[in-house]
Amino acid sequence: MTTYKRYQTPLTQIPEDELKLVAQFIRSEFQSYPSDNARIKAYEKAGYSVISNPESDIIVDLIIDALEEQKPFSVVRIGDGEGNLMTYLKYPNTPVLDQYVARAIITMQEDSFEASKLSLLLIRDLMNASARQADILGVRGIWGPYRSRDDERHKSFDDCMTLLKEEVRGKSGLFRATHHTLNLCQRGDVRGATVASAHLYIAVLRQLSKLVESSKAILLITSHKECADIFKERWPHKPIHLILVGNNSKNQTKPPKQPKFLLRLYKNLPCDLQGTLCLVGSGPWSEIYCSYVKERGGVAVDIGSGFDIIRGASTRPIHNHIQKNYPDALPPDITREQCSH
Numbered sequence: 086m087t088t089y090k091r092y093q094t095p096l097t098q099i100p101e102d103e104l105k106l107v108a109q110f111i112r113s114e115f116q117s118y119p120s121d122n123a124r125i126k127a128y129e130k131a132g133y134s135v136i137s138n139p140e141s142d143i144i145v146d147l148i149i150d151a152l153e154e155q156k157p158f159s160v161v162r163i164g165d166g167e168g169n170l171m172t173y174l175k176y177p178n179t180p181v182l183d184q185y186v187a188r189a190i191i192t193m194q195e196d197s198f199e200a201s202k203l204s205l206l207l208i209r210d211l212m213n214a215s216a217r218q219a220d221i222l223g224v225r226g227i228w229g230p231y232r233s234r235d236d237e238r239h240k241s242f243d244d245c246m247t248l249l250k251e252e253v254r255g256k257s258g259l260f261r262a263t264h265h266t267l268n269l270c271q272r273g274d275v276r277g278a279t280v281a282s283a284h285l286y287i288a289v290l291r292q293l294s295k296l297v298e299s300s301k302a303i304l305l306i307t308s309h310k311e312c313a314d315i316f317k318e319r320w321p322h323k324p325i326h327l328i329l330v331g332n333n334s335k336n337q338t339k340p341p342k343q344p345k346f347l348l349r350l351y352k353n354l355p356c357d358l359q360g361t362l363c364l365v366g367s368g369p370w371s372e373i374y375c376s377y378v379k380e381r382g383g384v385a386v387d388i389g390s391g392f393d394i395i396r397g398a399s400t401r402p403i404h405n406h407i408q409k410n411y412p413d414a415l416p417p418d419i420t421r422e423q424c425s426h
Contacts, residue, residue, distance in 0.1 A: 224282070
């Protein structure tokens with residue numbers, strides 16, 4: 086999980102025509118899929134098994150099977166930030182908006198860089214490759230914390246325009262991510278994957294002890310060093326390793342021109358990760374890191390802000406919902422008191 090810096094996309098610099106196109110796109114999404122159930126059926130029609138419940142034990146069972154069989158496996162989750170990068174220039178006639186939202190999400194990361202148009206294309210393709218290689222693909226639009234699967238939602242064009250202008254990066258990224266992942270699956274680009282809720286880290290956290298015990302070793306890829314201390318205290322009999330990310334540009338006056346942190350992480354990964362559970366939390370770079378881990382034979386699971394929950398911090402609105410409705414999301418043997426130390 087990365088700590089986001091404030092970034093306000095300047096609406097005045099995005100052509101009104103582009104905003105209208107995206108607002109119309111959002112409206113068409115509400116029309117085509119007015120409920121989570123409608124989108125779930127679309128995934129199932131495309132031939133995918135869907136786990137919409139983010140606390141389902143099936144998610145954990147699939148990960149454990151991979152660990153015990155020591156086979157390469159990746160679990161990636163696609164949210165609004167990933168959506169901004171994965172769909173860069175993929176939708177027609179919104180080049181200015183695409184560039185702004187992509188650069189916005191990169192600027193928000195602790196590991197950031199001065200994104201050129203070429204590097205944005207390269208990042209886009211790396212992230213899409215990670216999604217295509219996924220064994221479990223976490224998507225938006227099949228589960229919501231405040232609605233049932235059958236709740237229908239309808240929005241007018243004016244509603245969608247207002248929604249977009251309130252948070253152009255987040256809302257464009259969210260709806261494009263939701264559309265794009267379904268489109269990938271409908272084209273058959275994500276082969277053999279299970280589709281799950283992007284909030285599947287709830288299930289991972291609930292069964293964290295079971296996952297750790299099923300692994301040969303644990304590798305944490307996060308900016309939160311204290312999480313490694315928590316793991317070592319709880320599971321002293323397990324090899325716990327940490328690759329610290331997200332702290333490489335703190336002393337720099339401006340971000341580097343290239344995403345050298347991707348190469349740094351690649352070089353720091355052990356050559357053989359068979360049977361190793363690799364928990365990853367590094368913003369949109371997590372997807373790329375998951376593909377690197379799978380390439381080395383490991384089991385990569387993007388838990389994102391789940392690292393914040395492990396260390397006892399509430400950093401997202403969804404965390405309040407988790408604490409209220411899923412009080413056992415944090416294993417009982419990792420207490421809040423431990424996390425605060």
